[in-house]
Amino acid sequence: MAATPTEIQLTLAPRGRFDVIDVGGLAVQFYDITEHADAGRIAVTALGGGARLDGGAVLNLKAAAGGGNAGTLWAVATGGGVTLDGTIDAHAANGKGGSFVLDIVALPDFAGFSQRLENAGFTASRQFRIRSNDVVVDGTTKVDSFTLVADTGKVTVRGAIDARAAYGGSITIIGGNGLTMESSADLKAGATTDLGGGRVT
Numbered sequence: 001m002a003a004t005p006t007e008i009q010l011t012l013a014p015r016g017r018f019d020v021i022d023v024g025g026l027a028v029q030f031y032d033i034t035e036h037a038d039a040g041r042i043a044v045t046a047l048g049g050g051a052r053l054d055g056g057a058v059l060n061l062k063a064a065a066g067g068g069n070a071g072t073l074w075a076v077a078t079g080g081g082v083t084l085d086g087t088i089d090a091h092a093a094n095g096k097g098g099s100f101v102l103d104i105v106a107l108p109d110f111a112g113f114s115q116r117l118e119n120a121g122f123t124a125s126r127q128f129r130i131r132s133n134d135v136v137v138d139g140t141t142k143v144d145s146f147t148l149v150a151d152t153g154k155v156t157v158r159g160a161i162d163a164r165a166a167y168g169g170s171i172t173i174i175g176g177n178g179l180t181m182e183s184s185a186d187l188k189a190g191a192t193t194d195l196g197g198g199r200v201t
Contacts, residue, residue: 021059022060023041024040024060024062024071025039025069026064034066036095037068038063038070038071039063039068039070039090041072041073042073042074043073046078048079049080050079050080050082050083051076051081051082051083052085053083053084053088058088059073061088061089062098063093063095068094069095069096069124070096070098072098075101076102077103079105089120091121098120098122099122100117100122100125102128102129103131104128104131105132107128110135111138111140114140123143124143125144125145125147126143129149130149130150133153134153136156137155137156137159137161138159139159140160140162142162143169144169144170146172147173148172149173150177152176153176155179155180156182157173157185159184160186161186164190165198166192167196170189171198172199172201187200
């Protein structure tokens with residue numbers, strides 16, 4: 001599902017039957033065999049404006065209980081912020097957690113936003129594009145694949161990014177105006193088994 005307004009503030013709020021967007025995974029029975037379909041994708045694009053998920057709204061991207069992977073949430077706001085106040089579920093009990101993609105002008109509270117994603121279950125992949133302003137990567141982020149690109153700003157890393165995964169994770173950080181690693185920075189992307197290796201760039 002996708003919603004794309006131009007030059008307006010997009011708000012997803014609980015209004016009757018539109019309070020829930022559900023692209024969750026499914027269990028499908030084929031005679032005596034149960035197969036699990038992965039969850040889908042929700043894309044919200046606000047060109048020249050911002051996007052806000054109000055408190056009563058629900059986005060369901062979780063995997064089916066018996067298997068499959070959680071879905072992807074894609075949020076683009078070229079002229080405002082992205083606020084996630086509603087309920088978002090991208091957990092997976094027997095598969096990969098959700099993936100999240102953010103394209104935004106500025107992200108002043110990285111740690112708070114990252115914790116929101118952590119609580120929602122986005123543990124497979126997180127990709128951030130920050131179009132302007134500097135970014136401070138603080139707090140603790142736990143995800144298999146992490147990418148942050150600041151087009152014109154400086155990136156300062158002072159928190160922890162843990163991308164360790166069974167076959168190795170990946171961390172990519174690019175600052176258009178430079179990258180600073182403070183003494184408190186802690187980046188990990190190794191394999192948790194003997195079958196792979198991670199990458200930090």
